[in-house]
Amino acid sequence: MGWEVFTTAPDQVIGEAWCELLRNAGVECKLQPGDAIGFLGISVMPVRLVVPEAEIEKAREILDDYLGYSTEEQL
Numbered sequence: 001m002g003w004e005v006f007t008t009a010p011d012q013v014i015g016e017a018w019c020e021l022l023r024n025a026g027v028e029c030k031l032q033p034g035d036a037i038g039f040l041g042i043s044v045m046p047v048r049l050v051v052p053e054a055e056i057e058k059a060r061e062i063l064d065d066y067l068g069y070s071t072e073e074q075l
Contacts (some may be wrong), residue, residue: 003050005032006059015047019065025062026054 009015012031019029033046051059 005048012043
């Protein structure tokens with residue numbers, strides 16, 4: 001199973017929250033290895049979220065719905 005980056009969160013705390021949202025919806029999610037390393041344990045830098053390749057569209061729909069985006073707004 002290949003993992004693909006599907007979005008970037010503004011920081012590790014938000015990234016972890018988004019991953020938990022996806023996991024609760026049945027989509028495996030994790031932060032890109034190496035992105036979540038911070039001096040004090042939590043990165044304040046953007047972090048990339050990765051999901052299995054086959055789940056990218058589902059993950060994007062779940063996150064877009066949560067954030068209140070529509071496909072038309074992204075074009």
